[in-house]
Amino acid sequence: MRHRRKMQDQPPLLHASGISKFFPGAVALDEVELKLYPGEVHALLGENGAGKSTLIKCLTGAYRRDGGVIRLAGEEVDPKSTADAQGLGIGTVYQEVNLLPNLTVAENLYMGRQPTRLGLVNRRAMNRAAAEVLEGYGLHIDPGEPLTSFSVAVQQVVAIARAVALSGKVLILDEPTASLDRDEVDLLFGVIRQLKERGLSIVFITHFLDQVFEISDRATVLRNGRVVGERLLAEVSQHDIITLMLGRQLEARVAEKKGGKPGELLLQVNDLAKRGMIEPFSLNLHRGEVVGLAGLLGSGRTETANLLFGAVQADQGKLLLEGRETRITNPREAIAHRFALCPEDRKTDGIVGDLSVRDNIILALQARQGWMRPIPRSKVNEIAEHYVKALDIRLASLDMPIRLLSGGNQQKALLARWLATEPEFLILDEPTRGIDVGAHAEIIALIERLRENGMALLVASSELEELVAYSTRVVVLRDRRQVRELTGDEITADNIVHAIADEQKGAA
């Protein structure tokens, strides 16, 4: 505690304030502030899309920020590129190690600044110096060996050693532990503690909250491009942090009365599972029902959606459609059974960017009809125009490539693609991610309308208020396992956070 107080008395080593970044149609960062004190490990937290990587890219010059000031040791700096940032003292190590795997450890460490003798690289001196540096980090390896002959953890340490040697003031670690096992994490944390002693400021980005509490002194939590809190970790619990990350309204908002009773049973999922991806998952789904899927990133929401749609194949369990056992091994079969899936990653799994909005809307229906039976042009226009109007998709022309639309309008066009197939079971994976506020509200209203018309929906989302607003039931996932089901009055943001956090504690 005494140590931490001391930290706060000092001026911050890096102080970024008012950092803003705009992308077409979206605000990625909104006046974000980040203070790094010397000798601290600072966790940067937030769900996907919260703005963590955008912030890092602005700090390291990979992006040009649209507003704000960065001060390093009191001096205003303006990194124009990552090399520039490196020169100023801000080094970054990414999840996928950005070293050259075919070169030796020493070469990687001294790339671009090799010790020379008579104009030639002095290998012996380089290897000796590298060995010394690495021993300082507790690594006793032969630096003359190629980098690939070592584990990812060792490669991470080499990357860190290089970044520290080049920069030496601020070190940003972007998900360094994502592919490490426990021993390797310990090795890495040892190195981090040592750097901390030397007075470096370290930014630590990760999705593993246990690790955050283990190694970090302080955390800044981002949500939707804004800082929602900065906390000394000694003073808060995991529960507090999860609440900040997911966000929730202070008064426990009970689910609004959802008009209409659920209809007949449509889908029974019995212990459907895929090894290494999702534990056995069971669910009964009625017509006129919206089941929300809640859980932190990596809890298995997307995997569950893909499993039900046949995008990944289950290796155990059963799926009953209106009481009849049905095997679904690929999306085509799912669509034939009137399933639909709006995927999480709109760009890579959703839109067909260069094709027109018209073609994108008609794609799934045409694919189901088969290539032999083209939908007549007039019918295509009728369908496309209907949904453009019904969903208020804003576009200059149906002929324009869909990639030119804003995120919200792309999402609506994808919804149109699936609604055109008149699905009975609609799966939405993060339907409101990365879209503007107006479209956000419209999509939530649409979910409500579809439910009232008797469609069965499964909606995965990391936005708790949203889940509370439209779900008639909420299934909570953690660590790829179903842990809780909330119904009726139980559906509050608070209860969802509790369901996630209690289990989180149980695992720690």
Added chain:
Amino acid sequence: MATTTPSLLKRITPQLIILAVVLGLNLLVFPDFFDVSFRNGRIFGNLVDVFNRGAPVALLCIGMTLVIATKGIDLSVGAVMAIAGATAASLVTDGHGWGTALIGALATGALCGAWNGVLVAVLRIQPIVATLVLMVAGRGIAQLITEGTILTFNNEGLIRLGAGTVLGIPTPIVIWLALGTLATLAVRRTALGMLIEAIGVNEASSRLAGINSRVLLICVYLASGLCAALAGVIVAADIKGADANNAGLWLELDAILAVVIGGNSLLGGRFSIVASLIGALIIQSVNSVILLSGMPPEFNLVIKAILILAILVIQSPKIGHLIYMLRASGPESLPERARPSAAPKEDAP
């Protein structure tokens, strides 16, 4: 999902202009270029030769366009031509009829295409590598079929496919025009064209939208194999023999070039078979200019390269943008830096 006539015309305008310019060059070096005469029951003329000699590349580029639209490429078409020619030749020399020979050759081509398709669509090997296998192995297979010799034949029916006429028009012209029309109708009057484009732009999305990308990819490579087989039969029929070493040699590159000159992106997506066919005619017209100009043959390849380079430069996005800016806007709407230094003539009459 038919492309409407005005939009098709707009799409192929650049290719038509280039073709007109290259044909103009032909006229320049050979004033009688456009003369067409009718003798011995068939039409003759330099322009007819362009269409006739361009047949193999035109046939290849039909299949190649579809393959490239899926973000693939088929390097094996030249070798498949050799295999198909060898198959047809060996069947007729064994005493079979020309019909059997043609069907045999087409079946071989289809098999070759399906092989490529399986490598690409099922085993997920990169198209350039997958088709490279058959490009290398194909000539070997053709040599095995011809037993290392140039297999000559004098089956009238087969020869007519390369050197005969239909209603006075050389058969190869009729074949590629017919197949081009058929393929265009097949992709545009059905939903095939859109589904192929969707796979080329984003296969993951297409799969999730319910498109059977695996089957479609195999079909596309199979179509390319069929086109190559037909081209191979025509070339063999033309020289009345199957030359395993030289039939269709390097023609895969001409076919790819024709597709590119046709304005189709090698990154897949939107495609136009008609534009590719005009691209094939452009290439053949360039060959014709060089031939007719009477230059020493050793200049041929260099001049061809220069002409092709000029065509590609004209088609490059940078130049296209420049032309667009110069044409679509008077000085007023040009951006500041592109505006002439003289004062804007706002009150010009």
